[in-house]
Amino acid sequence: MASCKKDGNAVYRSSAISEKIKSTALMDESHRNRVLDSIFESIIKCEPDTSKTNLLFKVAGSYYNSGSYEKYRNVCDHALEFSYEVGDSLSIAKSLQYLGDYHETKPQLDSALLYYIKSEKVYRKVRDSLNTGKLQLYKAGILYDIGGYAESEVLTIDALGFLKTKNSTRLRYECYVQVALSLKELENYEKSLHYFDTALKTLESLKMEGYDEYKILLSKASCYNNIGQLFLKKQEYYNAKSYFEAALETPTIIKRRPALYAMLLNNLAAAKISLHDYDNVEKLLFESLNVREAQGLKLGIVASKLNIAEFYLQNGDTLKAVNYTKDGYFLAKQIDSNYDILKALTFLVQHDKRNTGYYTKLYITSSKEIYEFQIRTRNKFGRIAYESDLTDQENKILKKKNIYIVICAVIGGILLFALLIIHKLNSRRKELLYQQEQQNSNEKIYTLLLTQKSSANDARNKERKRIAMDLHDRVVNRVFTTRFNLMQLGLDNETKKNELIEELESTEEDIRQISHDLSKNIFADATDFYEITRSYLDSQQFEGKVVFELFIDKYIDWSVVIIEVKINLYSIIQEAVKNVIKHSGASMCNIAIFSESINLKIRIWDNGKGFTIKKQFGGIGLRNIEERVKSISGQLNITSSIGNGTTIDIHVKSSA
Secondary structure, three states, rough: OEEEOOOOOEEEHHHHHHHHHHHHOOOOOHHHHHHHHHHHHHHOOOOOOOOHHHHHHHHHHHHHHHOOOHHHHHHHHHHHHHHHHOHHHHHHHHHHHHHHHHHHHOOOHHHHHHHHHHHHHHHOOOOHHHHHHHHHHHHHHHHHHHHOOHHHHHHHHHHHHOOHHHHHHHHHHHHHHHHHHHHHHOOOOOOOOOEEEEHHHHHHHHHOOOOOOOHHHHHHHEEEEEEEHHHHHHHHHHHHHHHHHHHHHHOOOOHHHHHHOOOOHHHHHHHHHHHHOOOOOHHHHHHHHHHHHHHHOOHHHHHHHHHHHHHHOOOOOOOHHOOOOOHOOOOOHHOHHHHHHHHHHHHHHHHOHHHHHHHHHHHHHHHHHHHHHHHHHHHHHHHHHHHHHHHHHHHHHHHHHHHHHEEEEEEEEOHHHHHHHHHHHHHHHHHHHHHHHHHHHHHHOOOHHHHHHHHHHHHHHHHHHHHHHHHHHHHHHHHHHHHHHHHHHOOHHHHHHHHHHHHHHHHHHHHHHHHHHHHHHHOOOOHHHHHHHHHHHHHHHHOOOOEEEEEOOOOOHOOOOOHHHHHHHHHHHHHHHHHHHHHOOOOOOEEEEEEOEEEEEEEEEEEOOOOHHHHHHHHHHHHHHHHHHHOOEEEEEEEEOOOOOEEEEEEEOOOO
16 A cells, blocks of 8 residues: 655554545535645655555545646646656646646636646547546536537537447536537437437446436436427427426426526526517516526526517516616626627617617627637647647657667767768658648639739729610610600500500619619629628718618628519618618718528618608608518518607528
8 A cells, every 4th residue: 555654653554544534525615625734744745656546536636626727727736746756647638628628717717728738648648438428528517618519519529439338428428418419409309309318328337337316317417408499499498398397307406407497497487488488487587587696697687688689578667678688788797798799789889879879880790700709719729739630740849859879889880870860851741842832822822813803893894885875876876766756645545555665664674674684693693792782872971961771780691682582682772771861961970780590680760850651651751771671571660750760670590
């Protein structure tokens, strides 16, 4: 049995120390930490060996369970140092894993990922498939947290390949849940449900293996909650409601897992709101909020307040809804919850009429900042993985170099050393040549893209000139001739009059055909809707001294929006802009297009003099807008009053 000496006298046996560490679990926090501090001080005075690092891991675990994370990290640092001293690979890997756990609690996800990568590589080296799979799963969890859902799915599937041993059932369950969550976020709902079902079956296997039955019940409740959230995303609210209700039937869940209990209450309320079933909803929402506030769950508090806001909105109390949304927004800003920030701002843009312009600008700024942050974060995590691999490669190269040096020293290998240098120079030269070839290829591609763009512009200009000539030659002259003949025609010549009417009808058909050609040309599939609209607004900027602001949700995939919708939206914007310039007396007009699931929402509002709806809705401009909205099966709502500007809201399906 391993032992160590202190002051040359007393002998501390590892079994006795282990028992003493275990006994601290029943102590209060202050007493427990004093005892653990004393044990830690005695251990580090021992000579380094494997039993010493094992004792340090037990001390670290006790600190972690008590929430003393800084003490936990200090012990892990010592464990890593001693593991390197004795050359124990498994202890090195475990120390790195523990340090990764520390950084994940902060949360410092980049540092956590780095330690997990290092730990996993050591486990791979010693062929420990169980721990390799576990670290792959941990890495997948971090990638999921930063929005790398596809990467998380791939990594978790890879983890399952390592977790084939008999004693890895719990880890395989967690893998199935992680894959299912990633697929849910990727909107692959059918496959996600398959993995959730597999996870639930794995829980049954755990039960047969003698795993704690109540822990299985809690895991099942958590799994039901995730399935319910999937159905919420699918807008299958009855299914979502049934899963949340089933999870809430778990015995004593409120005591054992208050955070999960609060989440289930909030999610159940959300499902009922979507079903317009308001019975008991207010109680559910505020009970969830109270639990989360008592637990200090800030992210949950934000979710509760946003759901409460939706409840009050559905029940006609817009003022309360806006106030709760503002509370949720400010807390989301404090904890950097990007999803909730944008969700709250979208709500305020739509329902805080007095401050719509302010929140729209805030939404645009925030969405841009969040997008740039996500890009930086992904690049950062990608760089961590790359640099970690690069370090390993450099270490391998260094080991090879040392071997060459030893061989050269034994056999007088000056020549071999020289050949090694030549080899490295040749490799470097080839690398430089490859990089130059890549640069040349990139320049050619860039030149080709410019040429294609120029050709496309020339083609568009040529087509527009053709249509202009058609309008002049085929239409204008015929209209002029017809008008002249009508002027010369007596009222009693019915035959001639009918011929002229037919001529006018033919002319009308020509105009319609030419307009159709022009529309198709403008909105070719490859054309960027934003650029076309922005260009049009820029051309109108000084017509009536109105400043036009345009925001189009960057997540809209214009390639799937049908051409009729694009054409009519563009025409509606044109018509609205003309009305603003000619009639509104406004100094500012905002145009925003948001994505709402499979729908698009278009809002156009100005700060002009407004008008009385009943009197003015019969105007040509507004009638044109109404007709175009009807033609694409959309919904139109126009609000205006004297002195308060005008707001046009349009909802339309983006695809067939």
